[in-house]
Amino acid sequence: NAGVTQTPKFQVLKTGQSMTLQCAQDMNHEYMSWYRQDPGMGLRLIHYSVGAGITDQGEVPNGYNVSRSTTEDFPLRLLSAAPSQTSVYFCASSFAGGNSEQFFGPGTRLTVL
């Protein structure tokens, strides 16, 4: 099992550009989430999904879109990148919500100039 995979590992964008961060898991988990990690702020939830076709907003959803067409994939789209979106992005999956163990991908380090 590959677990949770994320691509790309690093990305540099100019302000206003759009891009999609890819996330896939092969554990047949229903729950998937996107977090951003900034220094001194821990992990903040952007969007999450409780199953294919179902998504919802987390703590910091503005400027991001998600979709969940399959159980395996949960891409995160930046519509018009801003310097404030410079961060490390982590995708996670879990068997269930609540206090189920979260399995994290290796992260994508994004810089917006």
Place this chain on the structure above:
Amino acid sequence: TQLLEQSPQFLSIQEGENLTVYCNSSSVFSSLQWYRQEPGEGPVLLVTVVTGGEVKKLKRLTFQFGDARKDSSLHITAAQPGDTGLYLCAGVQTSGSRLTFGEGTQLTVNP
């Protein structure tokens, strides 16, 4: 203001020393988790505590959930350089369903 506040934010100690990291809140949690994150990687779950007063041990790591389920601590005995990393607590409030993370404690153990 963070729902879960961790202290200290940074800790640098020598190999062999003991240390305690704290995770505090004014809210009640149905469970708390501790994760460890190494540079360039995602967090990995260490333990989940669900009962007030619960103590769990993982080799040299001891985790405790407060009696009122508002706080937790992580104690490491005889720290080793391999313990270096970012330690994150995360919890689910009794009034909610989503996992909330603290800001983390960056631990460095020097040989």
